[in-house]
Amino acid sequence: MRRVVITGQGTINALGQDVPQTLAAMREGRCGIGELDLRDVDRLSVKIGGQIKGYDPEALFNRQQIALYDRFTQFTLIAARQALDGCGLSFAGELAVRSGVVLGTAGGGVNTWDENYRTVYEEGKNRVHPFVVPKLMNNAAASHVSMEWNLKGPSFSVATACASSNHAMGLAFQLIRGGAVDVMVTGGSEAMLSFGGIKAWEGLRVMSKDACRPFSANRNGMVQGEGAAVFVFEE
Numbered sequence: 001m002r003r004v005v006i007t008g009q010g011t012i013n014a015l016g017q018d019v020p021q022t023l024a025a026m027r028e029g030r031c032g033i034g035e036l037d038l039r040d041v042d043r044l045s046v047k048i049g050g051q052i053k054g055y056d057p058e059a060l061f062n063r064q065q066i067a068l069y070d071r072f073t074q075f076t077l078i079a080a081r082q083a084l085d086g087c088g089l090s091f092a093g094e095l096a097v098r099s100g101v102v103l104g105t106a107g108g109g110v111n112t113w114d115e116n117y118r119t120v121y122e123e124g125k126n127r128v129h130p131f132v133v134p135k136l137m138n139n140a141a142a143s144h145v146s147m148e149w150n151l152k153g154p155s156f157s158v159a160t161a162c163a164s165s166n167h168a169m170g171l172a173f174q175l176i177r178g179g180a181v182d183v184m185v186t187g188g189s190e191a192m193l194s195f196g197g198i199k200a201w202e203g204l205r206v207m208s209k210d211a212c213r214p215f216s217a218n219r220n221g222m223v224q225g226e227g228a229a230v231f232v233f234e235e
Contacts (some may be wrong), residue, residue, distance in 0.1 A: 002235045004176045007089075010082025012023045012075050013227030014050035018082055033212055038138055040195045046207045049193050050225025068131050070109035071191035073075055075228035076141035077148065080185060087232040089183065098181050099144045100153030102172050103230075104164030104188030105211065107197065108157075109136030114196035140187055143231075153181045164188055165229070172233050182235045189228035198224065 009019055014021035025032070030159025032050045039048055057066055057074055069077065090098050112135045116128045134140060139157040146155040154175060158168040165188025172184035192198075201207050201224060208221035 001177050002179060004233050004235065006231050007234050008083035008085075008087030008232030009230070010079035010084075010086065011015055011227065011229040012052060012055075012078045012192070012228070014052055014225055017052070017055075017078070023214060036193060036198070038193065038198070044195065044198050044202065046198055046202055046209055046224075048208070048210070049198070050227070051193050052226055067129065068135060070135050070140060071111045071226070072105060072107070072109060072189045072228070073135075073141040073144055075191060075226070076103060076187075076189040076230065077144060079187065079189070079228040079230035080145050080149070083185065083187075083230045083232050087234070089232070089234075091183075095182065096150045096152045098153055099151045099183035099185075100175070100181050101142050101151050101155050101185040102158060102168045102175075102185065103142045103145070103168070104160070104168035105138050105141065105190060106157045106159055106161050106164050107190055107192040108138035108159070110192045110197045111194045112136040114194040117196060145185055148225050149185070151183075151185065154184075157178060169231070169233075176233055176235050184233045185230060186233055187228065187230035189230075191226045192224055193226045 011019055011022055013022060015030060033048055036047050036049050036051055101149035111134060116132055119125050119128055138159050142155050142157045158164050162165050168188055169186045172186035175181045176184055206221050208223055212223040213219045
């Protein structure tokens with residue numbers, strides 16, 4: 001069995017848009033949960049979440065990329081770039097063949113689903129963007145990471161609800177330890193903070209309307225967040 005080490009890490013979340021910002025916010029005890037800024041938020045009974053405020057995709061992606069990347073894929077690519085820049089690897093030749101990506105996501109392209117259901121049902125249009133399917137599918141983020149960084153080994157996603165990213169990282173670990181690959185990009189991403197995404201969770205009656213307090217006897221539910229965390233695992 002081979003040893004596995006972590007050589008790169010990246011994140012974007014409600015506390016910060018990279019690892020140093022996130023760690024600083026945690027040390028200072030800042031809370032990333034606040035009022036949601038969403039379309040039709042007044043129709044929701046749950047109006048709080050761990051939303052990434054001040055996020056501007058146009059500052060990071062061109063128009064063609066935005067047309068192809070759901071919000072969860074955008075977050076993944078941002079975190080992946082940080083992680084891969086940090087590890088210092090360049091993927092070519094044999095290393096590219098023996099490097100892959102496995103990412104977790106429970107919801108995938110929820111924002112894309114939401115936008116296009118609105119287009120068809122609320123606005124009455126009979127046509128949607130031709131990139132809807134590749135944009136919303138759960139393996140979209142993993143596919144774009146593999147293409148952008150020339151990772152020619154295993155490339156897939158894991159969808160096991162709230163355990164998705166943990167399972168993805170476990171699989172990445174096992175693939176390296178067993179000798180199938182030498183490097184895996186792994187972690188996960190979620191972006192379910194949309195009207196349809198929150199409305200669906202409201203139906204479960206497990207959401208808190210005021211605060212996240214998981215260790216309190218008075219807790220009254222969970223709070224949704226969004227973001228991504230990506231690591232580079234190596235032999």
